Amino acid sequence: MTWKDxxxxxPAPEPPQDLLERILASRAAGVRVVLPEERSTVSRxxxxxxxxxxxxxxxxxxxxxxxxxxxDPENGYQDIAAGLSFLPPDAMAQEAGxxxxxxxxxxxxxxxxxxxxxxxxxxxxxxxxxxxxNCRGRLTITVADARWEGxxxxxxxxxxxxxxxxxxxxxxxPPDSTYFEGSTLRPMYAAQGGxxxxxxxxxxxxxxxxxxxxxxxxxRSWRASAGIPAAQDAPLVLRWAxxxxxxxxxxxxxxxxxxxxxxxxxxVVGPDPSRTAFAPVDLRVVGSGRIEVPAGxxxxxxxxxxxxxxxxxxxxxxxxxxxxVKTEQQGPDWRAxxxxxxxxxxxx
Amino acid sequence: xxxxxxNGSLTSLIAEARAGSPDAxxxxxxxxxxALFRLAFRLVGAREDAxxxxxxxxxxxxxxxxxxxxxxxxxxxxxxxxxRVALMRLRSxxxxxxxxxxxxxxxxxxxxxxxxxxxxxxxxxxxxxxRAVLVxxxxxxxxxxxxxxxxxxxEGASRVRLTRALxxxxxxxxxxx
Numbered sequence: 001m002t003w004k005d006x007x008x009x010x011p012a013p014e015p016p017q018d019l020l021e022r023i024l025a026s027r028a029a030g031v032r033v034v035l036p037e038e039r040s041t042v043s044r045x046x047x048x049x050x051x052x053x054x055x056x057x058x059x060x061x062x063x064x065x066x067x068x069x070x071x072d073p074e075n076g077y078q079d080i081a082a083g084l085s086f087l088p089p090d091a092m093a094q095e096a097g098x099x100x101x102x103x104x105x106x107x108x109x110x111x112x113x114x115x116x117x118x119x120x121x122x123x124x125x126x127x128x129x130x131x132x133x134n135c136r137g138r139l140t141i142t143v144a145d146a147r148w149e150g151x152x153x154x155x156x157x158x159x160x161x162x163x164x165x166x167x168x169x170x171x172x173x174p175p176d177s178t179y180f181e182g183s184t185l186r187p188m189y190a191a192q193g194g195x196x197x198x199x200x201x202x203x204x205x206x207x208x209x210x211x212x213x214x215x216x217x218x219x220r221s222w223r224a225s226a227g228i229p230a231a232q233d234a235p236l237v238l239r240w241a242x243x244x245x246x247x248x249x250x251x252x253x254x255x256x257x258x259x260x261x262x263x264x265x266x267x268v269v270g271p272d273p274s275r276t277a278f279a280p281v282d283l284r285v286v287g288s289g290r291i292e293v294p295a296g297x298x299x300x301x302x303x304x305x306x307x308x309x310x311x312x313x314x315x316x317x318x319x320x321x322x323x324x325v326k327t328e329q330q331g332p333d334w335r336a337x338x339x340x341x342x343x344x345x346x347x348x
Numbered sequence: 349x350x351x352x353x354x355n356g357s358l359t360s361l362i363a364e365a366r367a368g369s370p371d372a373x374x375x376x377x378x379x380x381x382x383a384l385f386r387l388a389f390r391l392v393g394a395r396e397d398a399x400x401x402x403x404x405x406x407x408x409x410x411x412x413x414x415x416x417x418x419x420x421x422x423x424x425x426x427x428x429x430x431x432r433v434a435l436m437r438l439r440s441x442x443x444x445x446x447x448x449x450x451x452x453x454x455x456x457x458x459x460x461x462x463x464x465x466x467x468x469x470x471x472x473x474x475x476x477x478x479r480a481v482l483v484x485x486x487x488x489x490x491x492x493x494x495x496x497x498x499x500x501x502x503e504g505a506s507r508v509r510l511t512r513a514l515x516x517x518x519x520x521x522x523x524x525x
Contacts, residue, residue, distance in 0.1 A: 003467065003521070007471070008487050010390075012389045013398075014382055015382055015398075016399060019377075019399055019403065020378070023406040024370050027370065027373070028370075032407065033407045034411060035404070035408040035409075035412040036432045286400065287396070
């Protein structure tokens with residue numbers, strides 16, 4: 001017998017007895033999973049040829065004629081938005097076509113009494129090719145008790161800074177403030193910007209209205225609105241600088257080993273109705289364990305976050321208070337990790 | 349109910365599974381679940397991850413069967429779907445063996461000598477991209493064309509990866525002796 005024959009005889013474990021039960025229970029609970037589709041039978045070579053031809057056409061078209069025509073109002077919005085660092089580029093580049101459906105049942109039962117204020121600071125390190133490490137980003141999220149139009153609310157703000165050795169920190173994004181409704185954790189009012197521009201979103205029951213005003217020598221203003229999907233009391237999370245902010249939501253979820261649920265995230269509506277500003281965020285607990293970060297040692301749930309079939313993020317959420325302790329994302333040749341480096345109230 | 353019965357009963361079983369019938373899903377699981385679990389385990393290298401893969405495959409099966417054209421054997425199609433889900437998991441770096449979780453203490457212990465010397469231990473030392481090709485070619489018997497399609501690489505790259513995997517395996521086994 002060759003070792004290749006032995007290879008085929010390597011024992012593999014049998015599935016656990018209760019796996020079928022769990023599968024049927026998940027289906028009965030309404031869990032749905034979209035499996036990857038078979039690829040087209042078009043060969044890779046043909047696909048490459050088609051791509052190359054398309055690229056050539058685009059190149060020819062983009063280099064024809066030196067003068068640009070007047071700015072199209074719709075494209076103008078994209079140009080303006082793309083030029084501003086606070087607008088998430090992925091929100092501006094969402095694919096047209098039917099919107100992606102949530103993978104799991106919508107998140108419903110929230111333990112809102114568990115929500116609490118504080119300040120959490122994260123350091124993000126990116127490792128390229130397992131060698132080059134860049135730890136320059138620092139994000140501080142503040143949650144405070146507040147009131148909005150007479151009712152209880154949470155005020156959430158972010159501060160993203162670049163840290164370069166002994167040089168003073170550089171603020172990378174303009175200040176922002178978002179008010180969330182206390183019992184549903186739905187955003188009510190979000191504002192970002194300052195003197196040069198201001199981007200405001202107002203949320204009513206089923207609609208978001210956004211306004212972008214740019215000052216300076218060539219002032220411009222844009223307005224857009226869109227209907228919010230899902231139930232009017234379902235929680236919504238905001239996309240901020242290309243990421244979803246789950247700080248408040250994670251505090252109030254009843255996570256356990258088999259927990260899973262979906263919420264909608266709100267990006268930028270923009271002028272194109274074929275693009276959707278609302279992307280489902282699918283969350284699933286896949287394990288638990290104790291991890292250590294600069295802010296302390298935490299017993300955590302490990303949670304998978306899926307925003308698209310290609311985009312996966314792993315979160316570690318503290319079991320006791322629902323703090324986001326660490327996130328990890330992996331690409332083909334890079335890995336990004338954000339770890340909690342300090343928290344107020346201090347970690348237990 | 350068995351899927352190895354006549355074509356008619358298999359067709360009706362697939363139709364029932366498409367409609368989400370728990371009985372039909374159970375029948376398909378009992379027929380193919382163990383083989384799919386073994387395939388998932390060999391690809392992802394951890395029991396809990398293999399459970400998640402098979403769980404997702406069967407939970408998503410009624411939807412996926414809408415696209416199944418009943419050409420070729422059902423088990424082959426199921427294996428391709430399972431391999432795809434497992435490979436997605438590998439690509440996204442979501443395997444539990446990477447992080448200290450429930451079984452962190454067990455993982456921290458050095459492997460026993462008998463395991464270290466074994467072929468299985470040698471396979472487990474291979475990086476994911478090489479192990480996937482080795483498992484799919486040498487254990488599951490896929491052709492390089494099919495592996496290329498599953499992994500999104502060229503046939504040539506699949507051959508190169510297999511050669512590298514076998515070379516590393518040989519070195520590993522020789523150094524363990």
